[in-house]
Amino acid sequence: MSAQNAAPSVGDGGAAALQQLAGRHATGYRSVGVMVYDILKDAILSGALLPGQKLRQETLAELIGVSRLPVRSALIQLEADGLVEFHERRGAVVKSLSPAQAAEVYDIRLLLEVEALRLTMAELTDERVARLRELGKAADRQQEGADFVDARTEFYSELYDAANRPVLWEMIEQLRLKVGRYVLGWRLVGDAEHSHTHEQLIEAVASRDVERAVGVLRDHLVGVREAVLELLEAEAADAGGPAPRVRSPR
Template structure:
Protein backbone atom coordinates (compact mmCIF):
# COMPACT_ATOMS: atom_id res chain seq x y z
CA UNK A 1 0.00 0.00 0.00
CA UNK A 2 1.47 3.34 -1.05
CA UNK A 3 1.98 6.38 1.15
CA UNK A 4 -1.18 8.08 2.29
CA UNK A 5 -1.92 11.63 1.12
CA UNK A 6 -1.62 14.05 4.02
CA UNK A 7 -4.43 16.26 2.79
CA UNK A 8 -2.15 19.23 2.12
CA UNK A 9 -2.86 19.05 -1.61
CA UNK A 10 -6.62 19.07 -1.07
CA UNK A 11 -7.08 15.32 -1.42
CA UNK A 12 -8.85 13.24 1.19
CA UNK A 13 -6.67 10.96 3.33
CA UNK A 14 -7.62 7.81 5.20
CA UNK A 15 -7.23 9.79 8.43
CA UNK A 16 -9.81 12.29 7.13
CA UNK A 17 -12.26 9.45 6.52
CA UNK A 18 -11.65 8.00 10.00
CA UNK A 19 -12.28 11.38 11.59
CA UNK A 20 -15.50 11.88 9.63
CA UNK A 21 -17.13 8.48 10.13
CA UNK A 22 -15.91 7.57 13.63
CA UNK A 23 -18.73 9.42 15.42
CA UNK A 24 -21.37 7.51 13.46
CA UNK A 25 -20.03 4.01 14.16
CA UNK A 26 -20.48 1.97 17.33
CA UNK A 27 -17.91 -0.79 16.97
CA UNK A 28 -14.38 -1.24 15.61
CA UNK A 29 -15.84 -3.51 12.93
CA UNK A 30 -18.31 -0.87 11.75
CA UNK A 31 -15.57 1.75 11.70
CA UNK A 32 -13.18 -0.48 9.73
CA UNK A 33 -15.85 -1.38 7.19
CA UNK A 34 -16.99 2.23 6.70
CA UNK A 35 -13.46 3.60 6.33
CA UNK A 36 -12.16 0.94 3.94
CA UNK A 37 -15.33 1.01 1.84
CA UNK A 38 -15.21 4.79 1.43
CA UNK A 39 -11.49 4.59 0.69
CA UNK A 40 -12.18 2.16 -2.15
CA UNK A 41 -15.21 3.99 -3.55
CA UNK A 42 -13.42 7.35 -3.60
CA UNK A 43 -10.31 5.86 -5.23
CA UNK A 44 -8.04 6.58 -2.27
CA UNK A 45 -7.45 2.81 -2.17
CA UNK A 46 -6.80 2.20 -5.86
CA UNK A 47 -7.87 -0.77 -8.02
CA UNK A 48 -5.30 -3.55 -7.72
CA UNK A 49 -3.86 -2.15 -4.49
CA UNK A 50 -2.77 -4.68 -1.86
CA UNK A 51 -4.70 -4.13 1.39
CA UNK A 52 -2.33 -5.07 4.20
CA UNK A 53 -4.31 -5.76 7.34
CA UNK A 54 -1.60 -4.57 9.74
CA UNK A 55 -1.20 -1.29 7.90
CA UNK A 56 -4.95 -0.64 7.70
CA UNK A 57 -5.42 -1.51 11.38
CA UNK A 58 -2.73 0.99 12.37
CA UNK A 59 -4.10 3.77 10.18
CA UNK A 60 -7.69 3.23 11.32
CA UNK A 61 -6.70 2.75 14.97
CA UNK A 62 -8.12 -0.73 15.52
CA UNK A 63 -6.84 -4.30 15.78
CA UNK A 64 -6.43 -6.67 12.83
CA UNK A 65 -9.56 -8.70 13.63
CA UNK A 66 -12.18 -6.03 12.70
CA UNK A 67 -10.14 -5.13 9.62
CA UNK A 68 -10.13 -8.79 8.52
CA UNK A 69 -13.90 -9.00 9.09
CA UNK A 70 -14.46 -5.78 7.13
CA UNK A 71 -12.39 -7.05 4.20
CA UNK A 72 -14.39 -10.28 4.09
CA UNK A 73 -17.64 -8.27 4.02
CA UNK A 74 -16.28 -6.07 1.24
CA UNK A 75 -15.32 -9.22 -0.67
CA UNK A 76 -18.97 -10.34 -0.54
CA UNK A 77 -19.93 -6.92 -2.00
CA UNK A 78 -17.47 -7.26 -4.88
CA UNK A 79 -15.11 -4.48 -3.79
CA UNK A 80 -12.27 -6.69 -2.54
CA UNK A 81 -10.83 -10.01 -3.68
CA UNK A 82 -8.52 -12.42 -1.84
CA UNK A 83 -5.58 -13.96 -3.71
CA UNK A 84 -3.25 -16.77 -2.63
CA UNK A 85 0.03 -15.39 -1.24
CA UNK A 86 -1.16 -11.79 -1.77
CA UNK A 87 -4.09 -11.48 0.60
CA UNK A 88 -6.77 -8.84 0.03
CA UNK A 89 -6.66 -6.66 -3.08
CA UNK A 90 -8.98 -3.88 -4.30
CA UNK A 91 -10.86 -5.40 -7.20
CA UNK A 92 -10.37 -4.19 -10.74
CA UNK A 93 -13.18 -3.71 -13.24
CA UNK A 94 -13.49 -5.61 -16.52
CA UNK A 95 -15.06 -4.40 -19.76
CA UNK A 96 -17.80 -7.01 -19.38
CA UNK A 97 -18.62 -5.69 -15.92
CA UNK A 98 -18.77 -2.11 -17.20
CA UNK A 99 -21.25 -3.16 -19.88
CA UNK A 100 -23.39 -4.97 -17.31
CA UNK A 101 -23.33 -1.99 -14.95
CA UNK A 102 -24.50 0.37 -17.69
CA UNK A 103 -27.23 -2.03 -18.78
CA UNK A 104 -28.48 -2.01 -15.20
CA UNK A 105 -28.12 1.77 -14.94
CA UNK A 106 -30.16 2.22 -18.11
CA UNK A 107 -32.98 0.02 -16.80
CA UNK A 108 -33.16 1.67 -13.38
CA UNK A 109 -32.58 5.25 -14.53
CA UNK A 110 -35.14 5.15 -17.33
CA UNK A 111 -37.68 3.77 -14.85
CA UNK A 112 -36.83 6.46 -12.28
CA UNK A 113 -36.87 9.21 -14.92
CA UNK A 114 -40.33 8.35 -16.21
CA UNK A 115 -41.76 7.97 -12.70
CA UNK A 116 -40.26 11.32 -11.73
CA UNK A 117 -41.59 13.14 -14.81
CA UNK A 118 -45.08 11.79 -14.11
CA UNK A 119 -44.93 13.53 -10.70
CA UNK A 120 -43.14 16.70 -11.84
CA UNK A 121 -44.06 19.91 -10.02
CA UNK A 122 -43.33 23.49 -11.04
CA UNK A 123 -40.92 23.88 -8.13
CA UNK A 124 -38.94 20.76 -9.06
CA UNK A 125 -38.94 21.77 -12.73
CA UNK A 126 -37.45 25.17 -11.87
CA UNK A 127 -34.81 23.63 -9.63
CA UNK A 128 -33.95 21.04 -12.28
CA UNK A 129 -33.41 23.72 -14.94
CA UNK A 130 -31.21 25.67 -12.54
CA UNK A 131 -29.07 22.63 -11.74
CA UNK A 132 -28.80 21.71 -15.43
CA UNK A 133 -27.47 25.18 -16.22
CA UNK A 134 -24.91 24.91 -13.42
CA UNK A 135 -23.65 21.50 -14.54
CA UNK A 136 -23.24 22.49 -18.19
CA UNK A 137 -21.56 25.78 -17.33
CA UNK A 138 -18.15 26.62 -15.83
CA UNK A 139 -17.48 25.09 -12.42
CA UNK A 140 -15.78 26.30 -9.32
CA UNK A 141 -13.14 23.89 -8.08
CA UNK A 142 -14.58 21.12 -5.90
CA UNK A 143 -18.26 21.81 -6.68
CA UNK A 144 -18.88 19.39 -9.56
CA UNK A 145 -19.59 16.25 -7.53
CA UNK A 146 -22.00 18.05 -5.23
CA UNK A 147 -23.85 19.70 -8.13
CA UNK A 148 -24.07 16.44 -10.09
CA UNK A 149 -25.45 14.58 -7.07
CA UNK A 150 -28.05 17.31 -6.51
CA UNK A 151 -29.07 17.25 -10.18
CA UNK A 152 -29.71 13.52 -10.33
CA UNK A 153 -31.52 13.45 -7.02
CA UNK A 154 -33.83 16.16 -8.33
CA UNK A 155 -34.15 14.50 -11.74
CA UNK A 156 -35.11 11.14 -10.24
CA UNK A 157 -37.20 12.61 -7.41
CA UNK A 158 -35.10 11.23 -4.56
CA UNK A 159 -37.65 12.12 -1.91
CA UNK A 160 -40.30 9.82 -3.39
CA UNK A 161 -37.89 7.36 -5.06
CA UNK A 162 -35.26 6.60 -2.38
CA UNK A 163 -34.63 2.96 -3.30
CA UNK A 164 -34.04 3.70 -6.99
CA UNK A 165 -31.71 6.57 -6.08
CA UNK A 166 -29.74 4.27 -3.78
CA UNK A 167 -29.30 1.68 -6.54
CA UNK A 168 -28.31 4.33 -9.12
CA UNK A 169 -25.73 5.95 -6.85
CA UNK A 170 -24.24 2.59 -5.88
CA UNK A 171 -23.86 1.60 -9.54
CA UNK A 172 -22.33 4.99 -10.37
CA UNK A 173 -19.88 4.71 -7.48
CA UNK A 174 -18.70 1.26 -8.57
CA UNK A 175 -17.43 2.78 -11.83
CA UNK A 176 -16.36 6.20 -10.55
CA UNK A 177 -13.80 4.80 -8.15
CA UNK A 178 -11.81 3.58 -11.17
CA UNK A 179 -11.91 7.01 -12.81
CA UNK A 180 -10.33 9.23 -10.17
CA UNK A 181 -8.27 11.90 -11.94
CA UNK A 182 -9.66 11.02 -15.38
CA UNK A 183 -11.97 13.55 -17.01
CA UNK A 184 -14.21 11.04 -18.74
CA UNK A 185 -17.20 13.38 -18.91
CA UNK A 186 -15.19 16.29 -20.38
CA UNK A 187 -17.15 18.02 -23.14
CA UNK A 188 -20.41 16.18 -22.44
CA UNK A 189 -23.08 18.87 -22.15
CA UNK A 190 -26.47 17.23 -21.88
CA UNK A 191 -27.78 18.19 -18.43
CA UNK A 192 -29.41 21.42 -19.63
CA UNK A 193 -31.29 19.60 -22.38
CA UNK A 194 -32.30 16.69 -20.16
CA UNK A 195 -33.58 19.12 -17.52
CA UNK A 196 -35.54 21.08 -20.14
CA UNK A 197 -37.24 17.98 -21.52
CA UNK A 198 -38.02 16.51 -18.11
CA UNK A 199 -39.31 19.84 -16.78
CA UNK A 200 -41.79 20.20 -19.61
CA UNK A 201 -42.98 16.60 -19.28
CA UNK A 202 -41.43 15.19 -22.47
CA UNK A 203 -40.70 11.68 -21.14
CA UNK A 204 -39.85 10.22 -24.57
CA UNK A 205 -37.40 12.99 -25.40
CA UNK A 206 -35.83 12.88 -21.96
CA UNK A 207 -35.41 9.10 -22.20
CA UNK A 208 -33.68 9.38 -25.60
CA UNK A 209 -31.30 12.00 -24.22
CA UNK A 210 -30.54 9.91 -21.14
CA UNK A 211 -29.92 6.73 -23.13
CA UNK A 212 -27.63 8.60 -25.50
CA UNK A 213 -25.60 9.99 -22.61
CA UNK A 214 -25.25 6.61 -20.87
CA UNK A 215 -24.16 4.99 -24.13
CA UNK A 216 -21.48 7.62 -24.76
CA UNK A 217 -20.28 7.60 -21.16
CA UNK A 218 -20.01 3.80 -21.18
CA UNK A 219 -17.86 3.99 -24.32
CA UNK A 220 -15.56 6.56 -22.69
CA UNK A 221 -15.25 4.52 -19.49
CA UNK A 222 -14.19 1.43 -21.43
CA UNK A 223 -11.60 3.50 -23.32
CA UNK A 224 -10.28 5.01 -20.07
CA UNK A 225 -9.94 1.60 -18.42
CA UNK A 226 -8.13 0.25 -21.48
CA UNK A 227 -5.73 3.20 -21.40
CA UNK A 228 -5.10 2.60 -17.71
CA UNK A 229 -4.16 -1.00 -18.41
CA UNK A 230 -1.75 0.10 -21.09
CA UNK A 231 -3.71 -1.69 -23.80
Protein backbone atom coordinates (compact mmCIF):
# COMPACT_ATOMS: atom_id res chain seq x y z
CA MET A 1 0.00 0.00 0.00
CA SER A 2 1.39 3.41 -0.93
CA ALA A 3 1.96 6.16 1.60
CA GLN A 4 -0.76 8.21 -0.04
CA ASN A 5 -3.32 5.36 0.03
CA ALA A 6 -2.62 5.00 3.73
CA ALA A 7 -2.96 8.69 4.39
CA PRO A 8 -3.26 9.37 8.13
CA SER A 9 -5.94 11.60 9.52
CA VAL A 10 -5.22 14.44 11.93
CA GLY A 11 -3.23 13.00 14.83
CA ASP A 12 -2.73 14.28 18.35
CA GLY A 13 0.10 16.61 17.35
CA GLY A 14 -1.83 18.02 14.41
CA ALA A 15 -4.95 18.39 16.54
CA ALA A 16 -3.08 20.35 19.20
CA ALA A 17 -1.47 22.58 16.56
CA LEU A 18 -4.83 23.24 14.92
CA GLN A 19 -6.41 24.20 18.21
CA GLN A 20 -3.51 26.52 18.96
CA LEU A 21 -3.85 28.16 15.53
CA ALA A 22 -7.59 28.48 16.05
CA GLY A 23 -6.92 30.38 19.27
CA ARG A 24 -4.50 32.74 17.53
CA HIS A 25 -6.96 33.43 14.70
CA ALA A 26 -10.05 33.77 16.90
CA THR A 27 -10.49 37.53 16.48
CA GLY A 28 -10.26 40.23 13.87
CA TYR A 29 -11.85 38.43 10.92
CA ARG A 30 -14.66 39.68 8.74
CA SER A 31 -16.00 36.14 8.31
CA VAL A 32 -15.66 32.65 9.76
CA GLY A 33 -14.76 31.34 6.30
CA VAL A 34 -11.69 33.58 5.99
CA MET A 35 -10.58 32.59 9.50
CA VAL A 36 -10.90 28.85 8.78
CA TYR A 37 -9.00 29.25 5.50
CA ASP A 38 -6.12 31.03 7.27
CA ILE A 39 -6.00 28.43 10.04
CA LEU A 40 -5.82 25.50 7.62
CA LYS A 41 -3.32 27.24 5.34
CA ASP A 42 -1.06 28.01 8.30
CA ALA A 43 -1.38 24.42 9.51
CA ILE A 44 -0.24 23.08 6.13
CA LEU A 45 2.59 25.59 5.71
CA SER A 46 3.83 24.99 9.26
CA GLY A 47 3.83 21.21 8.85
CA ALA A 48 1.11 20.62 11.45
CA LEU A 49 -0.79 18.95 8.61
CA LEU A 50 1.56 16.80 6.53
CA PRO A 51 1.50 15.89 2.81
CA GLY A 52 -0.85 12.97 2.27
CA GLN A 53 -2.71 13.62 5.51
CA LYS A 54 -6.45 13.08 5.32
CA LEU A 55 -8.58 16.10 6.13
CA ARG A 56 -11.89 14.99 7.63
CA GLN A 57 -14.25 17.93 7.57
CA GLU A 58 -16.10 16.98 10.74
CA THR A 59 -12.84 16.53 12.67
CA LEU A 60 -11.43 19.84 11.47
CA ALA A 61 -14.70 21.63 12.26
CA GLU A 62 -14.69 20.24 15.80
CA LEU A 63 -11.06 21.15 16.43
CA ILE A 64 -11.47 24.70 15.13
CA GLY A 65 -14.87 25.17 16.74
CA VAL A 66 -16.97 25.90 13.66
CA SER A 67 -19.54 24.16 11.47
CA ARG A 68 -18.56 21.97 8.51
CA LEU A 69 -19.64 24.51 5.87
CA PRO A 70 -16.75 27.00 6.29
CA VAL A 71 -14.32 24.06 6.51
CA ARG A 72 -15.61 22.72 3.21
CA SER A 73 -15.31 26.15 1.59
CA ALA A 74 -11.77 26.60 2.92
CA LEU A 75 -10.70 23.20 1.59
CA ILE A 76 -12.04 24.07 -1.86
CA GLN A 77 -10.07 27.33 -1.81
CA LEU A 78 -6.95 25.49 -0.65
CA GLU A 79 -7.42 23.07 -3.53
CA ALA A 80 -7.30 26.06 -5.89
CA ASP A 81 -4.10 27.18 -4.13
CA GLY A 82 -2.52 23.79 -4.80
CA LEU A 83 -2.26 22.84 -1.12
CA VAL A 84 -5.14 20.34 -0.93
CA GLU A 85 -6.51 17.75 -3.34
CA PHE A 86 -9.82 15.89 -3.36
CA HIS A 87 -10.17 12.17 -4.08
CA GLU A 88 -13.47 10.56 -4.97
CA ARG A 89 -13.32 7.93 -2.22
CA ARG A 90 -10.96 9.41 0.37
CA GLY A 91 -12.08 13.01 0.39
CA ALA A 92 -9.60 15.85 0.93
CA VAL A 93 -5.91 15.31 1.69
CA VAL A 94 -2.92 17.61 1.98
CA LYS A 95 -1.38 17.62 -1.48
CA SER A 96 1.97 15.93 -1.94
CA LEU A 97 4.62 17.24 -4.29
CA SER A 98 6.97 15.01 -6.28
CA PRO A 99 10.57 16.03 -7.01
CA ALA A 100 9.71 16.43 -10.70
CA GLN A 101 6.76 18.69 -9.86
CA ALA A 102 8.88 20.80 -7.50
CA ALA A 103 11.56 21.16 -10.16
CA GLU A 104 8.96 22.35 -12.66
CA VAL A 105 7.56 24.85 -10.14
CA TYR A 106 11.01 26.37 -9.64
CA ASP A 107 11.73 26.45 -13.37
CA ILE A 108 8.54 28.47 -13.91
CA ARG A 109 9.22 30.64 -10.86
CA LEU A 110 12.62 31.54 -12.29
CA LEU A 111 11.05 32.69 -15.53
CA LEU A 112 8.29 34.72 -13.90
CA GLU A 113 10.24 36.22 -11.01
CA VAL A 114 13.22 37.24 -13.11
CA GLU A 115 10.84 38.99 -15.53
CA ALA A 116 8.98 40.63 -12.63
CA LEU A 117 12.27 41.89 -11.20
CA ARG A 118 13.39 43.28 -14.55
CA LEU A 119 10.09 45.18 -14.85
CA THR A 120 10.55 46.57 -11.34
CA MET A 121 14.12 47.66 -12.07
CA ALA A 122 12.94 49.57 -15.14
CA GLU A 123 10.63 51.69 -12.96
CA LEU A 124 12.56 51.77 -9.70
CA THR A 125 12.21 54.78 -7.43
CA ASP A 126 14.02 55.81 -4.27
CA GLU A 127 10.72 55.49 -2.42
CA ARG A 128 10.38 51.86 -3.45
CA VAL A 129 13.94 51.09 -2.38
CA ALA A 130 13.25 52.64 1.03
CA ARG A 131 10.07 50.60 1.36
CA LEU A 132 11.91 47.41 0.41
CA ARG A 133 14.57 48.09 3.04
CA GLU A 134 11.86 48.47 5.66
CA LEU A 135 10.02 45.30 4.61
CA GLY A 136 13.25 43.34 4.23
CA LYS A 137 14.32 44.10 7.80
CA ALA A 138 10.89 43.07 9.06
CA ALA A 139 11.05 39.80 7.11
CA ASP A 140 14.56 38.96 8.33
CA ARG A 141 13.42 39.44 11.95
CA GLN A 142 10.78 36.72 11.52
CA GLN A 143 11.95 33.14 11.77
CA GLU A 144 8.94 30.87 11.45
CA GLY A 145 5.19 30.44 11.32
CA ALA A 146 2.47 32.66 9.88
CA ASP A 147 4.33 35.91 10.68
CA PHE A 148 7.33 34.72 8.65
CA VAL A 149 5.08 33.79 5.71
CA ASP A 150 3.24 37.12 5.84
CA ALA A 151 6.44 39.17 6.10
CA ARG A 152 8.03 37.48 3.09
CA THR A 153 4.84 37.78 1.08
CA GLU A 154 4.65 41.51 1.79
CA PHE A 155 8.29 41.99 0.78
CA TYR A 156 7.98 40.17 -2.53
CA SER A 157 4.63 41.74 -3.39
CA GLU A 158 6.36 45.13 -3.12
CA LEU A 159 9.44 43.94 -5.01
CA TYR A 160 7.33 42.62 -7.88
CA ASP A 161 4.90 45.57 -7.82
CA ALA A 162 1.82 43.46 -7.14
CA ALA A 163 -0.45 46.51 -7.06
CA ASN A 164 0.28 47.35 -10.70
CA ARG A 165 0.86 43.81 -11.97
CA PRO A 166 -1.77 41.77 -10.13
CA VAL A 167 -1.99 38.93 -12.69
CA LEU A 168 1.76 38.34 -12.70
CA TRP A 169 1.88 38.52 -8.91
CA GLU A 170 -1.00 36.07 -8.56
CA MET A 171 0.81 33.55 -10.76
CA ILE A 172 4.01 33.94 -8.73
CA GLU A 173 2.20 33.67 -5.41
CA GLN A 174 0.37 30.51 -6.49
CA LEU A 175 3.70 28.89 -7.35
CA ARG A 176 5.26 30.06 -4.08
CA LEU A 177 2.41 28.45 -2.15
CA LYS A 178 2.99 25.09 -3.85
CA VAL A 179 6.46 24.82 -2.31
CA GLY A 180 5.79 27.04 0.69
CA ARG A 181 5.46 24.19 3.17
CA TYR A 182 9.04 23.11 2.47
CA VAL A 183 10.55 26.59 2.67
CA LEU A 184 8.30 29.03 4.48
CA GLY A 185 6.69 26.83 7.10
CA TRP A 186 8.74 23.78 7.94
CA ARG A 187 12.08 25.58 7.52
CA LEU A 188 13.59 22.21 6.57
CA VAL A 189 15.88 23.91 4.08
CA GLY A 190 17.16 26.37 6.63
CA ASP A 191 20.73 26.46 5.34
CA ALA A 192 19.56 27.60 1.91
CA GLU A 193 17.15 30.13 3.37
CA HIS A 194 19.44 31.59 6.02
CA SER A 195 22.25 32.05 3.52
CA HIS A 196 19.96 34.50 1.73
CA THR A 197 18.94 37.68 3.46
CA HIS A 198 16.70 40.25 1.90
CA GLU A 199 19.42 42.84 2.43
CA GLN A 200 21.61 41.19 -0.21
CA LEU A 201 18.84 41.38 -2.80
CA ILE A 202 17.85 44.90 -1.80
CA GLU A 203 21.41 46.20 -2.20
CA ALA A 204 21.61 44.66 -5.65
CA VAL A 205 18.28 46.29 -6.58
CA ALA A 206 19.34 49.64 -5.09
CA SER A 207 22.51 49.59 -7.21
CA ARG A 208 20.28 49.82 -10.32
CA ASP A 209 22.41 47.04 -11.82
CA VAL A 210 19.78 44.79 -13.38
CA GLU A 211 22.04 41.84 -14.12
CA ARG A 212 23.49 41.90 -10.61
CA ALA A 213 20.00 41.88 -9.08
CA VAL A 214 18.84 39.11 -11.40
CA GLY A 215 21.92 37.09 -10.51
CA VAL A 216 21.24 37.36 -6.77
CA LEU A 217 17.62 36.32 -7.24
CA ARG A 218 18.49 33.47 -9.58
CA ASP A 219 21.20 32.09 -7.27
CA HIS A 220 18.77 32.17 -4.35
CA LEU A 221 15.98 30.37 -6.20
CA VAL A 222 18.32 27.73 -7.59
CA GLY A 223 19.87 27.15 -4.16
CA VAL A 224 16.51 26.70 -2.45
CA ARG A 225 15.33 24.54 -5.36
CA GLU A 226 18.21 22.13 -4.80
CA ALA A 227 17.54 21.94 -1.07
CA VAL A 228 13.83 21.28 -1.62
CA LEU A 229 14.61 18.54 -4.14
CA GLU A 230 16.98 16.86 -1.70
CA LEU A 231 14.25 16.89 0.94
CA LEU A 232 11.61 15.49 -1.42
CA GLU A 233 13.93 12.79 -2.72
CA ALA A 234 14.70 11.72 0.85
CA GLU A 235 10.96 11.56 1.58
CA ALA A 236 10.36 9.52 -1.58
CA ALA A 237 13.11 7.08 -0.59
CA ASP A 238 11.61 6.68 2.89
CA ALA A 239 8.20 6.01 1.32
CA GLY A 240 9.41 3.06 -0.70
CA GLY A 241 12.03 3.78 -3.27
CA PRO A 242 14.55 6.34 -4.48
CA ALA A 243 13.25 9.06 -6.78
CA PRO A 244 15.29 9.99 -9.84
CA ARG A 245 17.49 13.02 -9.29
CA VAL A 246 16.17 16.12 -11.00
CA ARG A 247 19.11 18.33 -11.92
CA SER A 248 18.92 22.06 -11.83
CA PRO A 249 19.69 23.87 -15.10
CA ARG A 250 22.44 26.46 -14.71
